[in-house]
Amino acid sequence: MLYFFLSYARGDDDVFVEEFYRDLSREVRVRAGLDRGQEVGFVDMHSIELGAAWSERLVSALSTCRSFIALCGPRYFTSEACGREWHVFASRAERYERDTGQPSSALLPILWLPPRRMPEVASALQYDSDVLGEAYRKTGLRQLLRLQRNREAYIDFVDALADRIVETADTHELPQPEELPQFDEIPNAFRSVPGGRRALPTPPSSPERGPDRGDTLSVQFVVAAGSTDEMRSIRASLDYHGARPVDWAPYQPTMSQPLGEYAVAVATRRSFAAAVADLAELGPSAEVASQENRILVLLVDPWATRVDQARLALLKYDQQDREPRTPASAVMIPASHDDSETQLHWRELSDSLRAIFASRVARADDVMFRTSILTHQAFESDLQVVLEVAVNRLFVEGRVHRRPSGDTAGGWPQLQSP
Template sequence: MAGRIQAEERRPYFFLSYARSRYRPEDSDRWVAKFFNDLCHDIGQATGALNPGFMDRQIPVGSEWPDQLADALANCRVFVALFSPPYFTSEYCGKEWAAFLKRYHAHTAGLDRPPAIIPAWWTKMDISEIPEPLHTMQNVPPEFPSAYALEGLYGIMKLGRFREQYKETVLRLATVVKERAAECALPSGAVPSLSTVRSPFSDAAPGSKRPAVRLTLAAQAIDDLPPDRDTYYYGRTPREWTPFRGEGHTLPIGSFAEQVLSELGHQSIVETADEPPQEPADAPGVLVVDPWAARDRDLGKRLRQIDQDPVHVLAPFNSDDRQTTEAAADLGEDLTEALPNGSALKGSAMRVTSPAAFRDALPKAVNEALTRYLKTTNVHPPQTPPSMSRPTLRDPES
């Protein structure tokens, strides 16, 4: 399901992802259709686009529905997600999200671009109803009408006194779509089949206590590098370390890792090896280490301390970094000597040569870290049995 590439003028500005109503969807979804048409109208006015948006209700009866959906996901400029409680329990909405993100990251991996997913609040929601990894997306821009934040789109559509606020909200959303599409400049590209992708919300249900993933960065700052080490891949602090820096990759490795984990539905805690651990102290962890770090006296000592309670290790060996490539054998031995336990863990990757390889390696390391965490973390059962008996269902006639 790669999706056919469309001519530039035929590409939809946005793809509308929404959860179908379980109660009389043919009636309830007409409100979603009205919002979609209103948003298309305003985007059409603002951009002159021939095809402002895509919604699955546009697919003609008898058409190859998966192919049409793939075409839209492969060609849309941005992805508008209608947030509602059913959205995060819909497997299909999560798959649409995941398929679009894979295309987005394939074209922007490592580039500092704004997110191409725009949340729109369909119903009023408490933050506890939203998966934790998406909490950073929950803010409503201050220029939007206050009624939108209080009632959501459905509420201000249904309540007549908010009619003007609804019109203003749609107009402002159209402006956001237009501006974000220009900022992202996302070209058309292949998307995976929805049957092969996994919803990022499957293991991040609203209100769940899924453990966050700790990402520890072990690298030097520019001022701490030896005189003969190329400074191109480093920054003022270890957080600015960009081991895969190049024309097609400008994002520091910590930010890139956060992006990959967010795509998978994970919340992440990013820290550096020289910082005190952040809470929670027992989160499953992955160490992302510079191959040159073990040669630094203080950093090498810290790596050996970390390895006493080992975590999974990823070591970027950029194939375009001449110095690292020429010294790869010795650097690898230094790392293994400093991290003998972590490097031996299943899921660790001691020679990650490109951003694409890092994108593949990180989920494997995280999955193994989570498995190990769940096997070793302590579970505290209740100390005393409940004082009340469990309620039981009774026959209505009894």
């Protein structure tokens, strides 16, 4: 029997999460009367690439575990993987409640680090107990682990949580999902919530958002590439270019679809409102992204650095981006391994790109400045990482357009300790 699944957003706190997982597993084994080597929990310490298939062990754990422990904090509610893990288990719990007519207490949100904002699906689940005092309520479990003075409170917390997990396992047997869909098909439980509220900032208006889009986040792709006519005097192979810059398809023959269209499709599958434009729209797109909390992704053909007009536009953008006008902007530069001419001249092209994007290079932000993307599969994986990081940054640094009305002195909802 798998007693619990530990869901958390990977990052700088991994070492503390590992310690908590070991301590909790030990106490669950003691209370369940199991041998020392018995596996009682699951935690994915090796993050899969976004968009990749979930491992068989993760799928099995999520489908069979008796409890779901969510370490809630700012990063957690902006993580696609965590939102989808939550959705899968919450669906099991809802089915259990429908079938038995009994409430389920198997989904346990734990306050890891107090978030500034919280989706309703989490704030509605109050995990109440008087075991812990103000230390947990004010600072969360993370601080109990980090500070020695909170050691006794931490031990009490782990004991109480282990009791709850074993009790739940003895009294709840949640149904397993009949069939788990592919990763990209699983909804993010935190993306939309009842009542129209969200955990993430969204643009107040957007030309790309139709009446059915609601509060969907927007991403604008800008293609920096040359047309076939512009490329004739610059490179020998014209197979990757078309009549318009947005027709640029760098991953031919493996993928003939223009890169801008492909990027829009990837973003749309992840519930973003997406659009594509050419380099002439870069200035206006950057301004709108800054004002309306929109994500901006610049798709750059390395050969565009040899087109005068394109080079000047990219230089101007980088100079204006020294103090980023939008926290959620990225540059992605394909270099297909099937394009032998690009590979042959990559050193000179790379030097030109580094000179043009000097501000980006100086910031050493490898996540949002991705170069030499060799395949369309790698591009898709990289883009999904870029989108998640962009959402995280908007969550922390995005512009606030509307303040809540009335008296807000009551404070944020609090997740209580076990």
